[in-house]
Amino acid sequence: MESLSFLESKKLLEKYKIPFVKTKLCISKKEALDFAKSVGFPVALKISSSEILHKTDVGGVKLGIETEADLGKAWDEIQKVVKQKVPKVKLEGILVQEMVFGREIALGMKRDAIFGPVLMFGLGGIFVEVLKDVVFRVAPVDKKEAKNMITQIKGFEILKGFRGQEKVNLEKLTEIITRFSKLSLLEKDLKEIDLNPIMANEKGSYILDARFLL
């Protein structure tokens, strides 16, 4: 299965007003530095290649980079390790990304042969794989159904701000789910989507990584 490049993915999300965290695809250290300064430290570096499924598995992710010097080091290290681990993979560059904090969630879609786009919502990041705390709905999903999805995961308490932790803006999250539903219905060429992780906090929810398969 083919997948969309970073730029194509970003453009597609923009089309449906699904916010992607401030990110730039850089091909030089200088470019990366300039962007990091403009969004402000800390930043994250992530390898960009449509051929790499799990960026962390190939040593392609560095988080919480605080200084210019650290950024330089991280840049070199990613280049080195990724080339060692997957020498044949075609690289698009390295993504420089503003660090956003909050609860990690995931949104996904699988086009089912019988029912059409099936949407998934749940706790994101590594929790998707370990806890599998997810719910499914067949698109279209309206506002009410999107709210049901959010409240029906076991970890809903975590999103509500468990024991003084930051609450998640549920209105914004609901909106993203309904927009994602629209995207899934209209972009008929897409077979699978992972928006994971999505960082959700009091202000909103921001996509940190997206994977669109054709």
Place this chain on the structure above:
Amino acid sequence: MISKIKKLNRIFNPRTIALIGAIDRPGSVGLGLCKNLLEGEMAREIFFVNPYYKKVLGKNTYPFVTSITKPVDLAIIAVPSEIVPRVIKECCEKGVGGIIIISSGFAETGESGKKLQEEVLGLTKEANILLIGPNCLGVIRPFIKLNASFAPATPKAGEIAFVSQSGALIDSVVDRSLLENYGFSNLISYGNEADLQLSDFLEWLEKDEKTKVIGVYLEAIKDGKRFMQVARKISKPIVILKAGKTKSGAQAVSTHTAALAGTWEVYSAVFKQLGMIEVETTEELFDALKALAWQPKCKGGVGIVTNGGGYGVLIADFCEKFGIELPELKPEILKRLESSKAMHPAFSRKNPLDIVGDALPERYDVALDTLLSQKEIGGLIVVQTFQIMTDTISDAKVIIKAKAKYPQKPILCMFVGGKFTNPGIELLEKNKIPNYSDPKRTVLAMKMLVNY
């Protein structure tokens, strides 16, 4: 053009039926069909078609369906699959109202069977005739004495419609039901659903006055979009048992979503979205259907009345587990119970209301009537353990009386015991008050009435 519903009406209310492949060879499907169809001979005319026998079960046969002069509302085909296309052509020529193909040997067997099925479907589509099957058991409608199937018997008439992709499952369900008190409005086995699909039957059952609740045994949905469209419009409760819940989705998946969205997850999501009740076992299926067929929705919490403390606690535990609220008894309710003089001094004074082992019918009477009068209590679970002084028939009568006084509040019973208890259970269920044999089953059935 005549609407699908109207055509289905003709198939389901046939004034004439032709059985093609009528035979009286012992142990044959054809014989089963002959016998079952003849049960309804008073209600309609039955024609046996078989070019090789002059008589079947003493009845004159017709060599071809086209030899019948009267119109044929329903043609049932039970001949070897390779002859089916020829028979279908004759049915089309005759202009029958609808067709059920009982015969197997079609898409379920592989490529050549699939082609044969397509050929048959092409013929019926061209002739604009609706088709049920192939590879199915047939249709049973006890209210009009229609048994167009080779099921072992005709079940009692009742409120439950059961639609099944598996025919064998219906056979067992029918046999089982003969020992139970529930009955059926319709049993539809739809096999390979070459033409008419589950959605069509659901649409028709929504309009069928005798059907209060629909049970479905499902292996796969053919047209997901249509199924969702139709199911959204069905107001009757649908309880569904889905087989083939293979664990994961595709093997070589590349997103987490695809890895997690296996067949089971997708179907369960669909059922949830459509407000259908999904169950995991045939026991749960019929426990739920019985409750939904006989009792109204439970609006509010549940009160428990028991003459055995232990069962009261077990039921309360399951209520908590399944999210069923047990409202506290109001002070005025407790006062009424105290001042009734009917209670044992040691009665529990809370919900579950333990009215103590030596409870006679009068005590049940007071307890039921008092608890049902509390607004927060939307329904009751009544437990009877069998003690030496227990009068099970009178207890059942008291419950039937309470039910008549509060028709909008469901009552489910758990009369537990055997020989001495059964007469009470029979009386309850004859009056459409479901009885279950253990706490979990009882509470699960109540959950259906609370949630659907």
